[in-house]
Amino acid sequence: MSTETSTPRATYRHGDLRGALVSAGLAMARAGGPDAVVLREATRQAGVTPNAAYRHFADRGALLRAVSDAAQALAADRMEAEVARATAAPMPVTSATAAPPAPATPPSVAAPALLPRSVVVSAQPPTPVTSPFADAHPEPEQAQRMLRAVGTGYLAFAREEPGLFRVAFSVPDHLAQSTSPAKAGAAGRTPFAILSAALDAYAAAGILPPDRRENAELYAWSAVHGLGMLVIDGPLRGLSDPMVDAATTRVLDMVERGL
DSSP states (O other), X not given: OOOOOOOOOSOOOOTTHHHHHHHHHHHHHHHHOGGGOOHHHHHHHHTSOHHHHTTTOSSHHHHHHHHHHHHHHHHHHHHHHHHHXXXXXXXXXXXXXXXXXXXXXXXXXXXXXXXXOOSSOOOOOOOXXXXXXXXXXXXXXXXXXHHHHHHHHHHHHHHHOHHHHHHHHSSOOOGGGTTOGGGOOTTSOOHHHHHHHHHHHHHXXXXXXXXXXXXXXXXXXXXXXXXHHHHHHSTTTTOOXXXXXXXXXXHHHHHHHHO
16 A cells, blocks of 8 residues: 655745735845845745735736835834934034034924825824924924934935835835835834925924925935935945045035025
8 A cells, every 4th residue: 555645835825925025025125126126036935836926916016116115114214213313312513503502402292293294195194192293393403303314314224224225215106105105114104204294393493484395305305315326326335434424414414504
């Protein structure tokens, strides 16, 4: 009598296949940017057959867009962390803050949320009451800290996670999708929404004139993003860390003066 031995399946039914594929895509993007994201390899890492992926992603492009969204959410988390750090610490002296000096302002007490404004989408996710953005009437120093921290966190993400930064902001997209929940970090804001909230606070503090608030996101984002790309993919790749730090400070100074 012959005895049949069963061979373990090479694949299995996944409880969250879409999430597993996106996680695999993020790992590939971290190592090699957008070009490294391959649908078949994602299915291999998730332990499923290639056909199983098509229930969630029609093609590589669909997976790449989902990975881009997830990477933006990670960028948002890094930006939020920088804002939290900056608003809990004394304000560093820069060429934009040296005169006149201002007393340190403690983190704001929770207040009704200020609805961030978007160039394209008017509705934003609710602001957590513990967020520095929750103060509808921030002190000028606090608003300045927040805006600079948004740029600092964005550039820190570019330098710390260049592969994820590329997939987050180099995959073709549309500004109308900039506040999509798929791009939101743990606090419920996307990178664009964080910048928008910081600019709203900047205006509410009386630093940014109301007639210059409209579309200010586009100008601030363009300047900071340009430095990020030059540092990770352009002719500024060879700069030392102190030189990049200095360039970051100067670019943020220029953004403040330009607004």
